[in-house]
Structures are given as C-alpha cells and as structure tokens.
Amino acid sequence: MSLVVGVDIGNSTTEACAAEIGEDGQVTYLSAALGRTSGVKGTTANVPGVVEVVRGALAAAGRDPADVQAVLVNEATPVISGLAMETITETIITESTMIGHNPDTPGGVGLGVGTTVAFAELPGCAPDDAVICVAGAGTDFEDVAAGINAATARGVRVAGAVVRADDANLIVNRLREPIPVVDEVTLVDRVPLGMPAAVEVAEQGRTIRTLSNSYGIATVFGLDPDQTRLIAPVARALVGNRSAVVVRTPAGDITDRRIAAGGLTLIGERAKRSVDMDAGAEEIMETLRRVQPLVDADGEPGTHVGGMLARVRDTMADLTAMPRDAVRIQDVLAVDTFVPQRVTGGLAGEFALENAVALAAMVRTSKGPMELLAARLREALGTEVLIGGVEADMALLGALTTPGTAKPVAILDLGGGSTDAAVAMEDAEVRSVHLAGAGDLVTSLIDSELGLESRELAEEIKKFPLAKAESFFHIRMEDGTVRFFDEPLPAEAFARVVVLADAGMQPIRTRHGVEKIRQVRRSAKRRVFVTNALRALEQVAPAGDIRRIGFLVVLGGAALDFEIPDMIAEAVSEFGIVSGTGNVRGCEGPRNAVATGLVARHASARATCAAVRCG
Amino acid sequence: MDREPHSGRAAESGPGPTGRNRPAVVVLCRPGNLHCLRELGAGMEEEGVPFRTEDATGGSAVELAFAAAQASNLDVGVGVDDAGSVCVHHAKLPPDMPALAGRAADARTLGHNAARLVVGIPFKDAPVRTGQ
Ligand SMILES: Nc1ncnc2c1ncn2[C@@H]1O[C@H](COP(=O)(O)OP(=O)(O)O)[C@@H](O)[C@H]1O
Ligand SMILES: [Mg+2]
Numbered sequence: 001m002s003l004v005v006g007v008d009i010g011n012s013t014t015e016a017c018a019a020e021i022g023e024d025g026q027v028t029y030l031s032a033a034l035g036r037t038s039g040v041k042g043t044t045a046n047v048p049g050v051v052e053v054v055r056g057a058l059a060a061a062g063r064d065p066a067d068v069q070a071v072l073v074n075e076a077t078p079v080i081s082g083l084a085m086e087t088i089t090e091t092i093i094t095e096s097t098m099i100g101h102n103p104d105t106p107g108g109v110g111l112g113v114g115t116t117v118a119f120a121e122l123p124g125c126a127p128d129d130a131v132i133c134v135a136g137a138g139t140d141f142e143d144v145a146a147g148i149n150a151a152t153a154r155g156v157r158v159a160g161a162v163v164r165a166d167d168a169n170l171i172v173n174r175l176r177e178p179i180p181v182v183d184e185v186t187l188v189d190r191v192p193l194g195m196p197a198a199v200e201v202a203e204q205g206r207t208i209r210t211l212s213n214s215y216g217i218a219t220v221f222g223l224d225p226d227q228t229r230l231i232a233p234v235a236r237a238l239v240g241n242r243s244a245v246v247v248r249t250p251a252g253d254i255t256d257r258r259i260a261a262g263g264l265t266l267i268g269e270r271a272k273r274s275v276d277m278d279a280g281a282e283e284i285m286e287t288l289r290r291v292q293p294l295v296d297a298d299g300e301p302g303t304h305v306g307g308m309l310a311r312v313r314d315t316m317a318d319l320t321a322m323p324r325d326a327v328r329i330q331d332v333l334a335v336d337t338f339v340p341q342r343v344t345g346g347l348a349g350e351f352a353l354e355n356a357v358a359l360a361a362m363v364r365t366s367k368g369p370m371e372l373l374a375a376r377l378r379e380a381l382g383t384e385v386l387i388g389g390v391e392a393d394m395a396l397l398g399a400l401t402t403p404g405t406a407k408p409v410a411i412l413d414l415g416g417g418s419t420d421a422a423v424a425m426e427d428a429e430v431r432s433v434h435l436a437g438a439g440d441l442v443t444s445l446i447d448s449e450l451g452l453e454s455r456e457l458a459e460e461i462k463k464f465p466l467a468k469a470e471s472f473f474h475i476r477m478e479d480g481t482v483r484f485f486d487e488p489l490p491a492e493a494f495a496r497v498v499v500l501a502d503a504g505m506q507p508i509r510t511r512h513g514v515e516k517i518r519q520v521r522r523s524a525k526r527r528v529f530v531t532n533a534l535r536a537l538e539q540v541a542p543a544g545d546i547r548r549i550g551f552l553v554v555l556g557g558a559a560l561d562f563e564i565p566d567m568i569a570e571a572v573s574e575f576g577i578v579s580g581t582g583n584v585r586g587c588e589g590p591r592n593a594v595a596t597g598l599v600a601r602h603a604s605a606r607a608t609c610a611a612v613r614c615g
Numbered sequence: 616m617d618r619e620p621h622s623g624r625a626a627e628s629g630p631g632p633t634g635r636n637r638p639a640v641v642v643l644c645r646p647g648n649l650h651c652l653r654e655l656g657a658g659m660e661e662e663g664v665p666f667r668t669e670d671a672t673g674g675s676a677v678e679l680a681f682a683a684a685q686a687s688n689l690d691v692g693v694g695v696d697d698a699g700s701v702c703v704h705h706a707k708l709p710p711d712m713p714a715l716a717g718r719a720a721d722a723r724t725l726g727h728n729a730a731r732l733v734v735g736i737p738f739k740d741a742p743v744r745t746g747q
Contacts, residue, residue: 104736105661141657166727166739169661470735472708488708491715495737509737 002069005054006388006598009076011041012416012439013557014049016057017595019603027603029585030061032592040319042076043369047376054381070384071377072598074391075370080316081362081417081436083444084308086261087339088278089355099162099185099245100234101348106243107168107181111200111210112160113220116193116247122147127155132197132245134162136188141167145174152177160199162245164188182243187347196221197247204242211246212238221248237343237352261357262303266332267296277305277334277357284334284357285531297329297361305359316363333360333437335527340451351451358445360437362418388598392422392432397600398593399553402582410540410549411582411593412533412568414558416440419529421536423549433539435532439558445524450512457508460501461521465562466514467500469493475505478514522563529564530571537572546572552579559590640666640729641683644695645673651695651719658726664689664733671695677713680704689733693725703729 006017014037020028033056039045050073058065114130119139125131131151135144148158148171161171161181168183180201185191198220200208210216214235218228231246238244261277264284268291275287288294299306309329317324335358340351370387377385388394392411399411413420416439422432439462447458467475472488475498489505496507497514508517534546542548552572554565565581572579582590640659644652652668659666669686671679676694680702683692690706699719708714714732717725728738 105663167657167661169663170657173660472705472714488712491738494714495731495735 003063003067004070004072004599004602005057005068006072006595006602007050007054008074008391008394008592008594008598009037009041009046009050010415010594011079011081011418012037014038014046014053015592015595016050016053017592017599018057018061018063019599021599021603021606023606025603025606027599029596029599030063031057032588032595033057033060034591040078040080040315042078042373043319044373044376046076046373047380050377051380065381065383068381068383070386070602071381072386072388072602073374073377074388074394074594074598076373076391077364077370078316078319079362079364079418079434080312080319081360081440082308082312083358083360083441084304085337085339085356085358085444085448086277086304087341087354087356088261099182099191099247099347100238100241100343100350101184101346102241103166103168103182103184103243105166105169106183106201107170107172108160108178108201109203110180111198111220112180113196113198114157114159116162116191116195116197118193119144119147121193122151122156122158125151125156128157130157130159132160132162132199133158134188134191134193135164137164139163139165141165141170142174145171148179149174149176160197162188162191162197162199180243182245185245185348187349190347191245192247192249195247195249197245199243199245201243207240207242208238208244211235211244212241217246220246237350262300262306264300264305264332264359265298266291266294267298269293269295277303277359281334281336281357284332284359288332288334294331295328297332308359309361312361312363316365320365320369322365327363327365329361329363330434331362331436333435333441333528333532334358335360335437335441335445335531337445337449339448356448358441358448360441362434362436364418364434386602389601390430390432391594392420393424393430394594394597394601395420395555396422396424396430397597398584398595399555399582399597401585401593401596401600402553403586404578405551405553408548408550410537410552412536412552412554412556412559413593414438414529414554414556414561414564416557419532419536420556421533421540423540423542425542425548428542431540433536435536437528437532438556442524442528442558445527446521449520449524450508450510450517452508452510457499457506460499460506461508461517462525463561464499464501466497466508466517467505468497468514469495469505469507478518522567525561525564526567529558530567533568533571546575547577549575549577552577553582554580555582555584555590555593557591636688637667638665638689639687640664640689640691640693640733641687642666642668642693642695643671643679643683643686644668644693645697646670648695648699648719651699651701651722654719654722655693655695655701655726655729658723658728659730662727662730662734664730666693666729676700676702676716677704677711680713681706681710684708691729691732693729695719695722701725703732705732 008015015034018030033053035053038049114132117131119135163183168181180199200211202208214232265274271291299309313327316327338353343350374385408425410423419435419438443458466478474484493507498505537546676696679694681704684704684706694702702713703715704713
C-alpha cells in the first residue's frame with residue numbers, strides 16, 4: 001500500500017486528492033481538499049497553496065504527512081488572462097441643458113414653461129412674466145411656497161420649480177395653484193438663469209410625455225428642424241423618467257458621441273485582419289473565426305485593449321523570462337456590454353448607459369518553471385514530487401470516473417480565467433483548447449453593467465439567487481416563492497433586493513429591481529459560457545462535428561453555478577449528445593477531476609487494472 | 616382654488632373617532648419639541664403618507680415609538696423623548712428592536728423613513744454630517 005496525493009494547480013483553485021494505492025494498482029480514495037492558488041499557476045509562487053491543500057487532504061483523511069510516498073502534480077502551465085473594456089459611446093452635455101434624474105417624489109403634475117429665475121429674484125419679476133423658480137440649498141419649503149404664492153398673487157406666472165432639497169411635495173402642498181416641481185437636483189446652482197426652460201412631472205405610475213419626445217421639446221421651444229436634430233439626444237435620454245427639466249441655452253448642446261475605440265489586429269496562421277473595437281463583439285468574433293487558428297493579437301497603443309494586451313504580454317514575459325515579442329496571445333473573447341457612466345455636464349448626477357465592448361485575452365506557455373516548482377515542493381513537503389501528465393488528459397481521466405460516462409467523451413472545464421475543453425475518442429489522441437473568458441469575465445460584466453463598483457458583491461450576485469425583502473419577516477425569492485424569518489431582517493435590507501449568499505443576506509444598494517439584476521446576471525453567463533462552450537466544442541470535436549462526441553462532462557468551479565450547467569445543456573441539446581455536470585468519483589461533483597486523474601494514472605502505471613471506489 | 620393651503624394633508628390630530636380611525640403613522644412626542652415634530656411631519660408629507668401627532672407623558676423614544684406603532688392602523692409609529700432621541704418602530708417588531716433610531720437632527724430623514732416603512736421602499740440615508 002502506498003499513500004499518494006494528486007494535486008491540480010488551477011488558475012484560481014488548487015485541488016488535492018489523497019488516495020491509497022494497493023500493490024495490484026487498486027485505488028482507495030481517501031479525501032479531497034481545495035484552496036486558493038497562491039500566485040500565477042505554474043510558478044514557484046504556488047508552493048504555499050499546494051502545501052496547504054496537501055495538508056488539508058491528509059488531515060481530512062486522518063493520515064500522517066510523513067507516510068506520503070509521492071505528491072503528484074499536474075503539468076501546470078502558466079496562463080495569464082486579461083480583461084479590458086472599451087466604451088464606444090459617450091453622452092456629453094455642454095452648458096447643462098437637461099436634468100434627467102428621477103427623484104422618488106417630485107411634486108405637482110404637468111408641464112410648466114418659463115424663464116429660469118433664482119428664488120431670491122422672484123419679487124423682481126414683472127406681472128405676466130412666465131418663470132421657472134430655481135431654489136438652492138438651504139431654502140426652506142415654507143419660504144419657497146410663500147414666495148411663489150406672493151409672486152403668483154402679483155400676477156407673475158410661476159410655471160414650475162427646480163429645487164435642491166427633497167421637498168417638492170411640501171412646496172406644492174402649500175401653493176394656491178399647484179405647479180410641477182422637480183427636487184433633489186444636487187447641482188442646482190449650475191442651472192443657467194435667464195434661459196427658457198420646461199419642467200415636466202408625470203402622474204404617479206406614468207412617465208413624462210413631452211420632454212421625452214423630440215417634437216414635444218421642439219414645440220415647447222419653437223425649434224427649427226436643425227435645432228430639433230441637436231436636441232434629439234436630450235429627448236432620448238429622458239425616456240422613461242417620471243420627471244425632467246430641459247433648459248435651452250443658446251450654445252447648449254448635448255452630444256451622443258461615438259468614441260474611436262481603436263483597432264484590434266488578429267493574426268492567424270494564414271491571414272491577418274484588423275477590426276475596430278467599436279464594430280461590436282459579433283464582428284470581432286467573426287473576424288477571429290476567419291483568421292483561426294489565432295497566432296497572436298495586438299491592440300492599438302493608447303487604448304484600453306491595447307494596454308491590456310501589452311500588460312498580459314509583459315506579465316508572461318517577466319514570469320517565464322521569455323522575450324516579450326515571443327509571447328503570443330492565443331485567444332480573445334469579445335462581449336458586447338453597456339456601462340452606466342456619469343453624464344458629463346449633468347446637474348443631478350445623471351447616468352447614461354453607454355455601449356462598450358469587453359475583451360478577454362489569454363496567453364499560455366509550455367515554458368513554465370515546472371522543474372523548479374517541483375524542487376521547491378520537495379523541500380517544503382519533504383516527500384517525493386512527481387510531475388504528472390498533461391492537464392487535459394488528466395481531466396478526461398478524472399471526468400470518466402463520473403458514473404454513466406464513457407468514451408468518446410469531452411470535457412468542458414469552466415474556470416475563472418479560461419474555459420478549457422478536451423475530447424478523447426475511443427482510440428485517437430486527446431485534443432484540447434484553452435479559450436479566453438470564464439467566471440471572472442462574468443463577474444466583471446455583472447459589476448459594470450449594474451454599476452456596483454464592487455467585485456465582491458458582483459461575485460455574490462453571480463453565485464446566489466436574489467430575493468426582495470418585502471417586510472421585516474419575509475422575503476420573496478426571484479422565483480416568486482416566499483421565505484419567512486423568525487428574527488427581523490436588518491433595516492438595510494428593508495424593501496431592497498438582496499442576494500442570498502452563503503455568508504448571509506446581502507442588500508444590493510441600487511435602484512435596479514429583481515428582474516433587471518436577474519436578467520443582467522443570466523445574460524452575462526450566457527454571453528460568456530454558452531458562447532465559449534460552443535466555440536470550444538467546435539474546435540475539439542472530430543472534424544468540428546459536435547454530434548460525434550458521445551458524452552459531455554462539465555467541470556470546474558463555474559460548473560457549480562446554479563444556472564450555467566443548464567444553459568450549456570440547453571445550448572448543446574440540439575446536437576443530441578449526453579451532457580451534464582460531472583460527478584467525479586461519484587462524490588466530488590464537478591471538482592477534483594485533474595487531481596483524481598493524476599492518482600488514477602499513477603495507479604494504472606503501477607498495475608494494469610485499477611478499480612475505482614469512492615472513499 | 617378654494618382649499619386652504621396645506622390643510623387636509625396630515626390626518627388631524629386630537630381625539631374623535633374620525634381622527635383615530637384614519638390610516639396614519641402615529642407620532643408620540645414629549646410636548647415642546649416643535650422643530651423635531653415639524654421635520655418629522657415634513658418627511659412623511661413629502662412621501663405622501665398621512666400621520667397624526669399625540670402628546671406623550673413619559674418614556675424612552677423606543678417605548679414611545681412602540682406604543683405609537685401599536686396605536687397606528689398602518690402599524691408604524693415614531694417616538695421622540697425628552698433627550699432628543701427619535702425612534703421609528705413597527706408594530707410587528709419585537710418591542711426592544713426598533714426599525715430605526717436617530718437624533719432630532721435627523722428628524723427629516725427619519726420622517727421620510729417612517730413613511731417609507733409604510734410604503735415599502737428602501738430607506739433614505741441620513742445626510743452625512745461632519746463633527747458630531
Ligand atoms: N458555487 C459556485 N457557483 C458559481 N461559480 C462558482 C462557484 N464556485 C466557484 N465559482 C467560480 O468558478 C471560477 C473558478 O473556477 P476554478 O475551477 O476554481 O478555476 P481554475 O480551474 O481556473 O482554478 C470563479 O470564476 C468562481 O467565481
Ligand atoms: Mg421629493
């Protein structure tokens with residue numbers, strides 16, 4: 001009997017599998033463990049992470065580290081992946097022409113048109129002047145209401161108001177004649193005075209009709225066709241709001257500009273093509289298909305993508321002591337996305353959804369300092385360390401311990417930085433690919449599309465279902481079912497969308513509803529993993545024919561996801577193959593395939609027959 | 616318009632079956648805290664939620680708020696004590712676990728939030744003050 005530990009060093013996670021191997025090659029699996037990979041995969045920085053999981057697996061098995069005969073490590077090759085986002089549209093308001101924010105409680109109803117005048121100047125307005133009153137910070141609602149009432153009594157037509165505080169209804173409730181009032185305008189001091197303006201507030205449950213319509217604005221301000229063309233983006237930006245203000249300044253302009261996002265050059269074995277980032281993901285991926293297999297890629301210097309590709313290259317060059325220009329980008333994945341961005345020149349912190357393209361790229365090398373890593377591990381563990389077989393082969397071996405599988409089998413390994421696939425036909429050798437874009441990209445898309453500015457929260461939203469706290473004692477889950485609590489929920493969660501993470505319920509402090517967050521989450525997963533699953537399988541399947549794969553086993557951290565495996569199963573269902581989430585050794589789920597494969601291979605090398613039993 | 620400005624918004628205070636049966640947030644306040652009351656009322660009025668005010672004889676803000684929530688047919692009450700502590704409570708919460716607690720200086724926000732407790736929308740943050 002000999003005690004061995006198989007260790008799989010992944011980009012994000014290091015996994016181990018402890019087992020006892022008999023003289024006849026019979027394997028008794030004892031335990032599994034996992035931990036975060038320390039440093040870049042395939043480098044000596046991995047040592048502490050490996051030591052930890054090896055100890056963890058042995059502790060779980062109740063075995064003494066001194067009894068270990070050998071630690072089996074996969075041929076871990078460094079993989080560096082990078083992510084960049086290129087925004088391709090931009091909304092700029094020059095001379096502040098609109099207030100497009102959506103306060104919770106605007107006051108009054110209807111449309112008011114007049115010249116903007118500071119609240120303090122109301123007494124100076126002449127009877128019959130049509131004005132929009134602008135009240136800054138520190139003015140009390142009673143004073144504002146009294147001032148407007150006094151002006152109205154003199155015959156001044158106060159048609160609407162724009163105020164700093166959250167007191168639109170307080171003001172309107174005290175007016176003899178109600179007018180539309182937009183409140184909570186943070187930068188009210190920047191509203192240009194003495195300019196024609198319109199204030200519109202819709203009834204509760206409705207959205208504005210006039211200022212969200214180009215011809216509505218043209219009618220209000222008497223615009224000619226050229227001026228109407230200029231104002232059209234304002235109308236578009238206001239669609240869906242319950243309230244809005246538009247100020248017409250002489251040189252005022254709002255532009256909806258396309259930013260030159262730079263080009264991406266894709267170099268294939270036979271062809272080389274360039275594509276502009278702002279052409280969008282579909283065009284970029286189509287260009288990639290035309291040059292495939294990809295040999296290298298380059299981005300325009302000075303752009304985000306150019307910078308990211310250069311960074312990926314530099315990191316790999318430093319790591320492997322390869323010359324910088326010998327490092328090749330092996331794959332890219334472009335994904336269309338949108339990012340909420342603060343409108344330049346907005347008056348109330350308005351955000352506009354801008355189009356963007358996210359690009360994931362990766363390099364992989366076979367020149368990892370594996371021997372050095374093995375030597376360091378030998379020192380740290382005090383045992384024999386053997387470098388095992390190729391990762392894809394090991395993953396296939398491990399995957400085949402899933403009950404109900406047989407060759408021809410394919411695996412899809414959904415990791416953090418890359419999506420890997422391999423296929424083993426009955427006799428032919430193993431083919432594998434490594435594609436850019438995986439769990440980390442999904443997290444980034446969720447983070448930026450929801451404007452969370454927190455990767456931790458985005459990661460939780462990715463992994464766990466949503467709910468809405470409907471009272472202090474119950475939440476409604478995203479599928480409509482209700483869960484009750486004995487202890488009252490915290491006030492921060494009240495009426496908010498929450499994510500039901502392992503660590504507890506976490507409120508999501510945005511205005512997005514459950515449906516919106518769910519839709520962003522699911523679409524991010526689809527854009528990355530369904531796209532990559534099909535791309536990967538096409539590349540490894542014999543003659544590109546996915547139908548010839550018998551069994552597809554989905555592995556890796558992201559295979560633990562509560563919806564990704566279903567999305568993939570649905571996408572491959574048309575090919576008539578058996579597809580499902582792996583269950584390594586009948587008990588480990590989609591984890592531990594490579595570590596298990598290493599042990600199985602080691603055992604079968606010692607004997608011809610290896611019986612597999614789950615311990 | 617023939618109506619008096621700003622009448623009829625907040626439910627009338629004082630006894631009488633009409634006053635007490637109307638759906639309203641109840642504010643129990645030690646007499647004399649007029650500014651705090653005005654701000655609490657302003658917050659609730661802006662959110663469009665009716666309220667009524669009653670004088671309290673004694674007790675902490677938490678106790679007053681819980682009693683107020685019990686008296687409210689919207690299940691939401693606000694208590695203000697002599698020391699200027701303000702508390703927002705819900706009738707279904709345990710007595711010693713108020714929904715929100717703060718100082719008189721935050722009364723406007725607490726008024727908004729008492730109303731939001733009724734309406735069922737997330738609470739507003741108290742404005743960040745520098746110093747104490
Ligand atoms: N329970 C889970 N649900 C969904 N995704 C998960 C879960 N656990 C881990 N992940 C995701 O899996 C990815 C890491 O996968 P892993 O297989 O550990 O990576 P690697 O093989 O590159 O080391 C991360 O993107 C992480 O967010
Ligand atoms: Mg308001």
